[in-house]
Amino acid sequence: MPPPPLYDLSKLDFSKPMYDLQEVRRVNPQRHEMEQLSAVVHIDLEERCIIGYKEVTKEEFWVTGHMPGFPLMPGVILCECAAQLAGYYARKHDLLGGDYLGFGGMDNVRFRQPVFPGCRLDIICRVTKIRKGRRSEFDFQGWVEDKMVFSGSMIGVPIERNHELPK
DSSP states (O other), rough: OOOOSOOOHHHHHTSOOOOHHHHHHHOOOOOGGGOOOEEEEEEEETTTTTEEEEETTTTTTTTTSSSSTTTOOOHHHHHHHHHHHHHHHHTTTTTTTTSSSEEEEEEEEEOOOOOOOOOOEEEEEEEEEEEEETTEOOOOOEEEETEEEEEEEEEEEEEOTTTTOOO
């Protein structure tokens, strides 16, 4: 049995996002094939919730190889979509500081329905806990039309750009 929706998506107008892809790019650092967020539709600061979407197209980098003749969106990419939405919220509202929000872990991730090119993947993230400067925790859900396609919880941690890279 899937968990209840984190937010009532029927109240939102997805044709009029608050922040389009250009605005997402001002906050999120991912580019090219790793850009997994098309727009932000709604932010509810009182509920600590953000809703966005990913337009899943036939041009996604994974389409030809996952799976040939049956393009199934990889679960790890679904999780990346949710992480980028949570990262947008954390950076836009300076929850943790740092230059980036990195993965600290994921729990209770469940994939419930397949996602294919041609779908709009609606994503909800809700902050469940913040330890300023250390970590943030989010619950997340992905929806295609009226079906929950995945859900779980994640930890975000601040990452500084001046971190030494391996040689």
